[in-house]
Amino acid sequence: MEKKQTKGRQKIEMKRIPNEEDRLITFSKRRSGIYKKASELSTLCGAEVGVLVFSPAGKAFSFGQPSIEKITNKVLYENPPPNDNTLNLVEAHRRFRLNELHQKYSELLSKMEVAKEQEKILRKKVPNRSKGWWEEPISELSMHELEQMAIKIQMLHKHVQHRANELWTRASSSSLPFSVVNQTPSTNPFSMTEVEQKY
């Protein structure tokens, strides 16, 4: 007897699913679905794909081919030019704002340099230290202090960025949404063969 056992897939509105349970199920199912799609794209086209998902509760899920760190590091370190015809402009904006962490890192490095200098000066006056701070083990740091520091760095970062923009806007009078300052092309690990350069 050909009685329908189920109604089959039903159409649903494209809006937040009201029912908690249904939403959870859908979250799980569709997340898996995206992973599968990502893996297929990777296989079929030889691309590297990373998917990051955060549940409303803030729990993190990720999928990466070859690995999610590789993917994110690629974005953060290498920052290749966007090439998506559909999302080109958006990409340009995003990608260069994406540098925030990297910039912070740079900021920190430079501030460390300054600190080092100043400490050197201080040490001349108080020559009873044996090791530089950079040689000390990191060890014991209170969460609170770290957080405070992070906030300060963030503020400083904004100042520097603003100043940097003045500087580099003057230096390179470009109308582009960004300006690349120092590309150091010598060590670019992503010089690709012309064969695959198309996309």
Place this chain on the structure above:
Amino acid sequence: MEKKQTKGRQKIEMKRIPNEEDRLITFSKRRSGIYKKASELSTLCGAEVGVLVFSPAGKAFSFGQPSIEKITNKVLYENPPPNDNTLNLVEAHRRFRLNELHQKYSELLSKMEVAKEQEKILRKKVPNRSKGWWEEPISELSMHELEQMAIKIQMLHKHVQHRANELWTRASSSSLPFSVVNQTPSTNPFSMTEVEQKY
């Protein structure tokens, strides 16, 4: 009789598509498909989803709801514990190897904290200083210093990196790409729709 106009969707093997043109088309189509899925997951479940795709040529594409930076920063900064039942083991393994940049960032924060402490101690002995460098407004940095920043950072970066190799397993291979953002505020985090297409 109604003649078939197309053969419809054909099944394809799940392996790298040999034909270059087909592969390109598939890359584009399926990438869009994943973006759509991601956006739907976000809408239906209130999740934040980020997708990063790198073509074999290393060109980057990304999609993010609310924004790809937010997503990646979340991973890099917060590094929440894995909670994916499907990929649990893989995730656990991956996340245990902390993100390299994040590690460096943390390292630097730590070292700065140490530096701060030590400078505080030093200052007690040499109480003719008024403020710590981290308290100085950044605008007091000279133009010259800002211009020299790249070089300094690179040198220090190498130094830190060398020491990092001792502490951590792996060294970063990339030199620092000094890209600078202009302060595009970009209030609209939603991706696909927000922009006039440039071409």
Place this chain on the structure above:
DNA sequence: CAATCTATCTTTAGACT
């Protein structure tokens, strides 16, 4: 090439276990 077409393949909503 981007866009459309459409037959067919693939995903998944809902129900049950």
Place this chain on the structure above:
DNA sequence: AAGTCTAAAGATAGATT
């Protein structure tokens, strides 16, 4: 709560414009 089932919804391969 993870797995199964089913049929409808949705994605897309291949062709065309």
